[in-house]
Amino acid sequence: MVRAVRGAITVDRNEKEDILDAAKELVQEAINKNDITPDDIISIIFTITPDLTKAFPAAGVRQLGITSVPLLDLAQPNVEGALEKCIRLIMHINSDKQNSGLHHVYLRGARVLRPDLLEDTYIAVAIDGPAGAGKSTVSKAAAKDLGFVYIDTGAMYRAAALFALEHDMDPVYDIDGLVSILDEMSIKISYDRRGQRVFLNGEDVSDQIRTNDVTKAASAVAKIPEVRARLVKLQRDMAERGNVIMDGRDICSTVLPNAQVKIFLTASVASRAKRRYKELMEKGMDTTLETVKLDIMARDKNDSEREVSPLKKADDAILLDTSDMTFDEVVECVKGMIKKVI
Known part of the structure; x- marks a missing residue:
């Protein structure tokens, strides 16, 4: 069955290395949390905030060795008050799990986007x-x-x-x-x-x-x-x-x-x-x-x-x-x- 894993991560600086590292961290964490392999991935769609201009997140995924999966980078609308320097993700995967069994991944500052997914212990x-x-x-x-x-x-x-x-x-x-x-x-x-x-x-x-x-x-x-x-x-x-x-x-x-x-x-x-x-x-x-x-x-x-x-x-x-x-x-x-x- 086709399922979708969602996630997001914030980036420290609008620099190529920071953007690529954040994209790799986000994808790798989604893979690890859902116990899948790159072969289980159907496609990955990224959206990025307008203040991230130095690199495409998809390029970071290629650095992970994921070369046969279709990737797409899209621009997020410039919404007033929205979280800055943020990369969001939708990863379509083949999985027998129900939607309730999927683990969506929100890292760094993006944790505030889904407080319902946070653990009971806060920082x-x-x-x-x-x-x-x-x-x-x-x-x-x-x-x-x-x-x-x-x-x-x-x-x-x-x-x-x-x-x-x-x-x-x-x-x-x-x-x-x-x-x-x-x-x-x-x-x-x-x-x-x-x-x-x-x-x-x-x-x-x-x-x-x-x-x-x-x-x-x-x-x-x-x-x-x-x-x-x-x-x-x-x-x-x-x-x-x-x-x-x-x-x-x-x-x-x-x-x-x-x-x-x-x-x-x-x-x-x-x-x-x-x-x-x-x-x-x-x-x-x-x-x-x-x-x-x-x-x-x-x-x-x-x-x-x-x-x-x-x-x-x-x-x-x-x-x-x-x-x-x-x-x-x-x-x-x-x-x-x-x-x-x-």
Whole structure:
């Protein structure tokens, strides 16, 4: 009987070697998972996203020695918000198996296309480190490339800080008052084409939580055990729903102690201040480099000395100092660590 095996895989770069290697990996995995030989293959149809232009996936199949099977490469439509750098496959085979017995193959970042086919155990990546080390931007880029869900836990504490400020409460001195109204605080995370969106009591506050006032208050809020307990539970629940890259302070040591990949991302105070200052300038915020530097030094002190979950490198976390690295170099390094466990 003629059956069809489906699959997909993402490609790291739009380079000939990367495209051919991905195509070979996808086809070989489909063969292995379904216990077939090249003689059982009737035809293979590939579709590729418009951003892959350096090679035809079919050429990789020929490198496997599969020379007598008809192959076809087709272009996927350019759909807004679709998975990037992706090769999809339909392999027609001769098989006595029922459709329910076939194993469809979704690899690397393409796993998100068929979450129903994922195993029960998801990959959790925890990225910890001091303020301004680039945790969020690096995590976001790596997650996008690998098809993981990115979770910015710091945004949750910023939302809690905004909640306190909106109720005219100082998170340093009005702790009891803030704790007494925590049941009125609802923080939710959702995702759209713009990325992660943070909602506080139903209102999108993704932009409001990035002000300097909220940033300063967030460190104080993070010291409150009742706030931390509430948000840690939310973070752990999210990590159980799929492959995630979660960044924030104490993620490795407290929130996801069993994460398969743990990275402590750091950089010198000077490097972090320059990066943060540039980010604030691009957002049109009024500040100075010296002010940003002093803020980062103060946050380092607060985060490392707080009684509840102080900032520290987990014993089993990989230390990655990015002071002298470009952004792209850091992202590629992090992706390389993750790929070792995928």
